[in-house]
Amino acid sequence: MRLLAQGKRIVVFDDPQNNSSSAKAAGLFNPITGKLLTRTWMADKVFPELMHFYRSMEDWLGSRFFYPQPIYRPFISVEEQNEWMGLSVQVNMKNYIEQVFTTSTYGHQVHDPYGGILVKGGYLDVNSFIDSIRNHLMSLQAYQLAVFEESELKIDESYVQYHQYKAAKIILCTGTSILNSRSFGGVPIRPLKGETISIQLGEQPELIFNRGVYVVPWGSLFKVGATYEARNLSDTITQEGRQELEQKLIELMKISYQVEEQDWGFRPTTPDRRPIMGYYPELKNVVIFNGLGTKGVSLAPYFSAQLANWLSGGGEFQPDVNISRFKSLFSKS
Numbered sequence: 001m002r003l004l005a006q007g008k009r010i011v012v013f014d015d016p017q018n019n020s021s022s023a024k025a026a027g028l029f030n031p032i033t034g035k036l037l038t039r040t041w042m043a044d045k046v047f048p049e050l051m052h053f054y055r056s057m058e059d060w061l062g063s064r065f066f067y068p069q070p071i072y073r074p075f076i077s078v079e080e081q082n083e084w085m086g087l088s089v090q091v092n093m094k095n096y097i098e099q100v101f102t103t104s105t106y107g108h109q110v111h112d113p114y115g116g117i118l119v120k121g122g123y124l125d126v127n128s129f130i131d132s133i134r135n136h137l138m139s140l141q142a143y144q145l146a147v148f149e150e151s152e153l154k155i156d157e158s159y160v161q162y163h164q165y166k167a168a169k170i171i172l173c174t175g176t177s178i179l180n181s182r183s184f185g186g187v188p189i190r191p192l193k194g195e196t197i198s199i200q201l202g203e204q205p206e207l208i209f210n211r212g213v214y215v216v217p218w219g220s221l222f223k224v225g226a227t228y229e230a231r232n233l234s235d236t237i238t239q240e241g242r243q244e245l246e247q248k249l250i251e252l253m254k255i256s257y258q259v260e261e262q263d264w265g266f267r268p269t270t271p272d273r274r275p276i277m278g279y280y281p282e283l284k285n286v287v288i289f290n291g292l293g294t295k296g297v298s299l300a301p302y303f304s305a306q307l308a309n310w311l312s313g314g315g316e317f318q319p320d321v322n323i324s325r326f327k328s329l330f331s332k333s
């Protein structure tokens, strides 16, 4: 969509796998995350950009998939409550916090004896977003529902060719599938498995609740997630995953629930938790865009803008996302 906005001609080859990371993402964007509850990396740039981008996509595509709304995180102790009272008035935090409650406020739905914070976040209905884009690309005859066979890609000095399509460049944004690539190996993507459950709730939650797990609307159900599993990478759901999620759900929420589905996906993470962008070593027309990790919804708008700008000659992107930081990949070739 960034390239179309620049007036470029594109064609997308996509074989939407059932368990692609995007298809399984709850779509949450939350500027204050992690165990230490700090602002997420580059929040001051990434959040204004995502707010603007998804709204403009809704206008452009004429459909609805972006739901900014507060996320409620209950406190678990008086100490945490005190800490947040202090943090919430700091200039760099103020923009992201809607309100701090020091007494139970949503106690009829969650366990919040010490109150909690309302963070300015929300969620993207990722599947609707992708469906809208797919339909738009189809209407432009710019979409091929097909496996891209890289063995059939011809790379010349000044162009690439795939079947009847000749183009200046190809962008590989294939998530964890890049690990199976024979021609473009070595990109240091580390799959991080995530399991989720989808539940029916006894009553409508007033907000997105998030502590240990999140509870986010998912069609007529709610999605509860997610686990983080870097070692056991079986491509299936597990009993342990379900137990962990239900345990955390019970600790968070008081509303009765019924599990309807369980699901899994692999997030494309990187060793330093930063995206990976730039030319594949020694190929000036093969571009990698990957490593969106656990936060694709927040990071993609900002970094796709940097990528599109760079591709059209608008300058370099920031070094900490440049693929060239992985020296081993470059020295090998």
Ligand SMILES: Cc1cc2nc3c(=O)[nH]c(=O)nc-3n(C[C@H](O)[C@H](O)[C@H](O)COP(=O)(O)OP(=O)(O)OC[C@H]3O[C@@H](n4cnc5c(N)ncnc54)[C@H](O)[C@@H]3O)c2cc1C
Residues within 6 Å of the ligand: 013, 014, 015, 016, 017, 020, 021, 022, 023, 024, 025, 026, 027, 028, 029, 146, 147, 148, 149, 150, 173, 174, 175, 176, 177, 178, 193, 194, 195, 196, 225, 226, 264, 265, 266, 267, 268, 289, 290, 291, 292, 293, 294, 295, 296, 297, 298
């Ligand atoms: C359980 C779970 C929950 C998550 N929750 C969140 C969340 O709440 N918020 C958030 O920001 N992020 C979340 N994420 C992370 C998020 O999903 C990723 O950051 C993001 O979706 C990565 O997008 P991507 O396009 O790089 O990769 P992918 O979504 O994996 O997309 C790659 C696509 O390329 C296609 N492809 C690959 N090879 C080929 C080929 N040869 N030919 C044709 N097509 C091909 C695949 O089919 C796939 O559709 C979650 C992830 C998981 C697994």
